Amino acid sequence: MSNSDQLLEAYRQSHPNSARWHERAKAFFPADGATHFTRVRAPFRPYITHARGSRKWDVDGYEYIDYVLGHGALILGHAHPAVVEAVQQQAAKGFHFGDNHPLEVQWAELIRRLMPAAERIEFFASGQEANLMAIRLSRVATGKRRILKFRHNYHGWADELCAEGTPGANEDQVTVIDVGDPEQVDRHLATGQFAAVLIEGGGGRIAGRVPTPVEFFQALPAITRKHGVIFILDEVVTGFREAAGGWQSIVGIEPDITTIGKAVSGGLPSGALLGRADLLASLSPTSPPARLVMHGGTWNAVPLTAAAGIAACELYLDGAPQQAACTMAGRLRHQANDRFRRAGAPARLYGTHTVAHIYIGPIERESADDSAPPTTDPAKLANPRMTPVYKRLDLHLLQRGVSSLRGEGLMLSSAHTEEDIDRTVAALADALQEMERERMLSL
Ligand SMILES: Cc1ncc(COP(=O)(O)O)c(C=O)c1O
Numbered sequence: 001m002s003n004s005d006q007l008l009e010a011y012r013q014s015h016p017n018s019a020r021w022h023e024r025a026k027a028f029f030p031a032d033g034a035t036h037f038t039r040v041r042a043p044f045r046p047y048i049t050h051a052r053g054s055r056k057w058d059v060d061g062y063e064y065i066d067y068v069l070g071h072g073a074l075i076l077g078h079a080h081p082a083v084v085e086a087v088q089q090q091a092a093k094g095f096h097f098g099d100n101h102p103l104e105v106q107w108a109e110l111i112r113r114l115m116p117a118a119e120r121i122e123f124f125a126s127g128q129e130a131n132l133m134a135i136r137l138s139r140v141a142t143g144k145r146r147i148l149k150f151r152h153n154y155h156g157w158a159d160e161l162c163a164e165g166t167p168g169a170n171e172d173q174v175t176v177i178d179v180g181d182p183e184q185v186d187r188h189l190a191t192g193q194f195a196a197v198l199i200e201g202g203g204g205r206i207a208g209r210v211p212t213p214v215e216f217f218q219a220l221p222a223i224t225r226k227h228g229v230i231f232i233l234d235e236v237v238t239g240f241r242e243a244a245g246g247w248q249s250i251v252g253i254e255p256d257i258t259t260i261g262k263a264v265s266g267g268l269p270s271g272a273l274l275g276r277a278d279l280l281a282s283l284s285p286t287s288p289p290a291r292l293v294m295h296g297g298t299w300n301a302v303p304l305t306a307a308a309g310i311a312a313c314e315l316y317l318d319g320a321p322q323q324a325a326c327t328m329a330g331r332l333r334h335q336a337n338d339r340f341r342r343a344g345a346p347a348r349l350y351g352t353h354t355v356a357h358i359y360i361g362p363i364e365r366e367s368a369d370d371s372a373p374p375t376t377d378p379a380k381l382a383n384p385r386m387t388p389v390y391k392r393l394d395l396h397l398l399q400r401g402v403s404s405l406r407g408e409g410l411m412l413s414s415a416h417t418e419e420d421i422d423r424t425v426a427a428l429a430d431a432l433q434e435m436e437r438e439r440m441l442s443l
Contacts, residue, residue, distance in 0.1 A: 007392075007438075011399055012043050017059035021047040038071070038406050041391060046398065051078035053415035056403065064403040065420045067356075067410035072206065073262035075241050075354065076312060076321055077415025083266040083311045090307035103306035110313035111264065111274065114244055117254045118274035122283060125299035127236035127261025128156025130271035131198070133295065134257045135160060137273075138196035138230035140282045140291050146193040148229075150179045150212075152204035152382050155234050178378070179204065179212040182219035189227035196230040196257075197223075201238035201247030202353070206409055209357045210378045217251045224256070230279065236261040236271065242326075242353040244319040250353075266312025268305040321414035325354040328421060329412040332356050333370040335425045341366075345432045346441055348374040349410070356410040357381075358428075360389055360441065392440050396431035 012019055022044035025033035034040040046058035054077055056066045066078065076083065090103075104123065112118040124130045139145055147160060155161040159170040177184055179199070188194065197220060204210035217233075224231040232255060238247040239260030248255060257275035264272055273280070282293040299305070315321055333349040333356045340347050348363060349356040350373040357373070361383070364375040373381055387406075394407030402424050404410055410424070435441050 007395060007399070008043055011395060014399070015044075015046055015058070015060050015062070018044060018047045021059060036071075041394060046403075053077045053079070054413060054417065054420050062401065064398065064401055065416075065424055066403045067412070067424075068403055068405050069411045069413055070267055071262065072237050072241065072411050073265075074267050075263045075325055075413050076266065076315060077413040078267075080266070080312070080315075080415075082315060083308050086266075086307040086311035087268070087304060090304050093303075095304045096302050101301075101303050101306070103303050103310060104301040107301070107306045107309045107313065110310060110317070111260075111272065114240055114313060114316060115246055115248065115258060115260075115274060117248065117258055119277040120280035121272055121274045122280060122295065123297075123301035124261075124271035124273065125269055125297055126156075127234075127259060127271040128158050128161055129297070130236070130259035130261060130273040131155045131161050131232070131234060132158055133273050133293075134198070134230075134232045134259050135196060136293055137257065137279050137282055138232065140293060141230060141279050142195045142228060144193055144195040144229075145173045146195060147174050148185065148188055148194055148197045149174055149176050150199055150204065151176055152210040152378055153179075153198075153200040153234070154205055155198060155200065155236075179210075180216055182216060182223060185220065186223050186226075189223060189229050192227075194227070194229045196232050198232045198234060201233050201235040202242060202355075204378070205382060206357075206405070206411070207237050207242065207247075207353065207355045208351055209409065210381050211373060214251050217247075217253055221253055221255070230256045232257045232259065234259050238353075239264055240313070240316045241322065243322055244316055263312065263316070264309055265305045266308040268302075268308045269299065270301075270305050270309065322354065324414040325412040325416065328416040328418075329354045329356050329410075330370070331418070332410065332412065332421045332424060335421060336428050337370050339425055339429045340432070343429060343433070345429070345436070347428075347432055350374065351409075354412045356412070358390065358393065358404070358408050358410065360386060360393070360432075389435075389440055392435060392438075393431055396434055397427055400427035400431060402427045 022033050029035055031040050039045050048056050048058050056064050108121045160174050162169050164176050202208045203212040235246045235258050240263045243249050259273050261271035282291045336349045347360045351357040352371045390407035394404050397404050
């Protein structure tokens with residue numbers, strides 16, 4: 001038996017209860033029993049029963065330091081007491097009134113305090129719904145149809161949001177280019193075909209696995225304005241996670257439309273679109289029929305979600321949880337890189353703010369700045385051929401009590417502690433050493 005089979009076998013044997021749930025799941029969920037493409041893993045990811053703070057526990061009784069954090073939604077960590085209390089109190093009063101309620105107004109007021117660009121706000125069930133509406137509003141406002149997007153940016157799985165060349169997706173009206181060249185953006189917009197430019201806050205793929213220069217973000221408002229094109233900033237990940245005011249407050253820009261999700265509702269499902277009042281006016285019933293956009297949605301601003309959102313947003317206001325998560329992410333990047341350098345491991349952590357991206361591959365540039373990626377080549381930072389290597393790391397980390405984002409990243413919360421970081425660094429170093437022995441790192 002090869003070493004790699006030994007890992008799979010050891011994992012399977014040490015997780016017999018998860019294995020049983022996985023067998024049952026496969027009868028329903030076509031993605032090898034998983035309900036999200038990032039949760040597909042050979043042989044399976046653990047089945048979780050409960051979570052608190054920085055930890056979660058599975059059906060076999062294992063504890064994990066969690067860096068998936070509800071796909072990035074849980075900047076406060078799992079089951080933050082203030083959010084739990086708000087949800088419990090609201091649950092007893094009713095989940096959903098199918099009507100107006102004060103909580104949605106209070107929630108919107110808090111969002112505007114966090115992001116002053118929110119002249120008007122619209123709530124959705126998810127981040128991608130907010131992006132789809134942002135595109136529609138841009139088309140109505142400009143009378144144009146084409147959308148300019150950027151390679152390696154993720155905005156959801158729907159038509160026009162998903163990756164280039166996705167089977168079955170309608171992308172006829174989408175142009176995808178690399179980030180970094182404002183003149184190229186200018187040339188495309190000068191064709192007069194574009195309704196909107198859509199870009200991911202913080203950089204491509206979960207806040208900058210593929211970094212985007214800050215100057216590029218700063219150049220976009222003037223270029224889009226010059227051509228009468230709508231500038232949409234997707235802050236579904238970065239909204240309130242990187243700073244109280246989101247990515248826009250960090251780089252100092254005011255988009256026409258911002259989309260948020262994940263953290264805005266403290267861990268319950270939601271999305272929101274905010275921005276210029278004249279653009280959102282299309283949602284008003286007084287809008288002329290040619291500009292009127294109808295918006296339904298059973299789960300828009302559900303009281304239960306709004307209650308969680310208010311509790312979470314109140315905590316985001318002073319920036320303290322974000323700062324705590326940033327500090328822990330910085331510590332993790334620094335300590336891990338120190339260890340990798342000393343061991344001569346072909347791996348580095350990088351990224352800014354609350355995320356540590358994991359890179360495995362040739363170290364093309366060594367930097368004292370642990371936020372800097374070890375190569376500037378986007379094709380290497382997001383190399384699909386490396387996916388099996390990252391998934392392998394993910395499994396090794398799970399075996400060592402660390403739950404990562406596909407072995408490619410670690411998202412931090414205000415609940416992570418120095419002890420979590422020390423244990424994670426040890427797990428990373430040990431896992432990589434084992435992968436070296438398995439010859440998984442002979443790149
Ligand atoms: C940057 C970005 N935008 C949009 C989305 C889609 O959000 P949702 O999954 O809530 O639809 C995601 C999801 O991960 C995301 O990372």
